[in-house]
Amino acid sequence: MFSCDNARALSRVRRSIALRRGGRSRFRPKCLIGAIEAERLLTGVLNPLEIARVRTTDPYRVIDAITEAMRQDGVVHGFLVALALGEREVLVGRHPIAPTGGRPPGTLAFNDESGIVLCADLGATYSRFAACDLGGAPLSEVSDEIDIAQGPDEVLDWAQKHFADLLTGLGRQESDVRGIGVGVPGPVAFESGQPTSPPIMPGWDGFSIPDWFAAHYDTTVLVDNDVNIMALGEHWIHWRDREHLMFIKVGTGIGCGIVANGAIHRGDNGAAGDIRHIRLAENDSVLCRCGNTGCLEAVSGGRALAQRLSAEGIEAATSRDVVRLVRSGDPVATRLVREAGRNLGQVLAGCVNFFNPGGIVIGGDLAQAPEQLLAGVREVTFRRSLPLATERLRIVPSGLGDRAGVIGAAIMAIEHVLAPDAVDQVIRRGLAA
Numbered sequence: 032m033f034s035c036d037n038a039r040a041l042s043r044v045r046r047s048i049a050l051r052r053g054g055r056s057r058f059r060p061k062c063l064i065g066a067i068e069a070e071r072l073l074t075g076v077l078n079p080l081e082i083a084r085v086r087t088t089d090p091y092r093v094i095d096a097i098t099e100a101m102r103q104d105g106v107v108h109g110f111l112v113a114l115a116l117g118e119r120e121v122l123v124g125r126h127p128i129a130p131t132g133g134r135p136p137g138t139l140a141f142n143d144e145s146g147i148v149l150c151a152d153l154g155a156t157y158s159r160f161a162a163c164d165l166g167g168a169p170l171s172e173v174s175d176e177i178d179i180a181q182g183p184d185e186v187l188d189w190a191q192k193h194f195a196d197l198l199t200g201l202g203r204q205e206s207d208v209r210g211i212g213v214g215v216p217g218p219v220a221f222e223s224g225q226p227t228s229p230p231i232m233p234g235w236d237g238f239s240i241p242d243w244f245a246a247h248y249d250t251t252v253l254v255d256n257d258v259n260i261m262a263l264g265e266h267w268i269h270w271r272d273r274e275h276l277m278f279i280k281v282g283t284g285i286g287c288g289i290v291a292n293g294a295i296h297r298g299d300n301g302a303a304g305d306i307r308h309i310r311l312a313e314n315d316s317v318l319c320r321c322g323n324t325g326c327l328e329a330v331s332g333g334r335a336l337a338q339r340l341s342a343e344g345i346e347a348a349t350s351r352d353v354v355r356l357v358r359s360g361d362p363v364a365t366r367l368v369r370e371a372g373r374n375l376g377q378v379l380a381g382c383v384n385f386f387n388p389g390g391i392v393i394g395g396d397l398a399q400a401p402e403q404l405l406a407g408v409r410e411v412t413f414r415r416s417l418p419l420a421t422e423r424l425r426i427v428p429s430g431l432g433d434r435a436g437v438i439g440a441a442i443m444a445i446e447h448v449l450a451p452d453a454v455d456q457v458i459r460r461g462l463a464a
């Protein structure tokens with residue numbers, strides 16, 4: 032039968048499965064299969080067939096065999112998490128009403144409250160922070176302003192103070208933090224968490240954000256471009272039924288995050304989705320900071336629109352000013368935003384023919400004038416794309432709004448921390464200790 036070590040490992044699992052009532056978040060990570068039948072969970076480990084399959088004195092092989100059996104059954108990722116996290120109560124009991132009366136079957140669900148994920152969506156000047164549960168639901172949030180050009184030490188020190196305040200406010204400890212997700216307004220080498228030649232982030236090129244946080248937290252820190260995490264958050268919460276999605280952020284500049292086959296597509300070195308410098312025909316008089324002329328961002332980004340309004344004697348410095356003017360009914364601002372939508376549509380029509388997304392989500396400041404911006408986007412995108420590519424295409428404003436970034440950062444961290452391979456590593460470390 033089982034060796035002493037194996038029996039201890041399994042009894043630890045059983046102890047960690049705390050059968051108690053608990054609520055469930057509406058935010059569901061897809062890697063956690065959901066509710067699990069309690070009896071199946073327990074006998075799945077201990078029934079004679081499973082015992083025969085895992086009979087060995089090697090604890091690693093036991094875990095491998097259980098892992099494989101569970102995966103084949105399509106259940107119980109949460110079980111492996113329970114195993115990995117040892118004594119913590121990571122599963123909670125639920126008792127649905129049995130239609131036939133009598134004792135209802137016990138079920139288990141993942142306990143979202145068994146850890147905290149810290150998230151930061153760092154913008155050029157405006158940033159948002161959140162402490163989320165392991166289901167990706169924000170428990171506490173705060174936003175604040177700092178110029179990202181002040182450099183990594185100053186900005187991350189400031190971010191860490193917000194993280195500490197969020198934890199204190201929730202009565203949680205640094206040891207409760209299971210992962211940190213950070214979005215930054217520039218390209219990132221995802222594997223190392225280092226911004227790569229970010230144009231508006233002086234001093235950040237090659238700076239290791241995970242290493243900086245390692246002094247404060249013993250956990251995984253993941254960093255990505257801000258539009259990528261927005262795309263991830265939006266896909267996770269609102270677009271799970273579509274495998275291919277584009278998220279367009281129209282703010283001061285213009286960015287694009289791509290979800291392909293259900294995952295963020297970053298390209299060979301993190302440059303995928305950079306539609307800012309795609310050339311618009313008939314705008315060659317406009318010089319872009321990249322040195323070319325007629326680039327989408329130079330013509331239709333929020334900063335460009337504000338500059339054009341200023342040139343016409345209308346006071347506007349930022350993309351938020353442009354939105355304010357549109358909302359107040361200013362005809363020039365309204366015309367410019369519609370035109371920006373049509374220009375964006377021209378670029379997106381090419382993207383749609385090339386990539387065939389199921390949805391295009393428009394976020395960022397200018398999406399707060401959705402009727403004006405989206406009217407132009409839809410008009411041109413649908414007119415200039417092939418019918419087959421637009422048959423199921425929907426173009427909509429962001430459903431998460433300002434929160435897309437922090438929720439996406441949480442999902443990024445949770446997906447990593449609770450991924451099967453990561454859980455297996457924790458299990459192995461625990462058994463080796």
Ligand SMILES: [Zn+2]
Nearest residue numbers: 308319321326
């Ligand atoms: Zn350019």
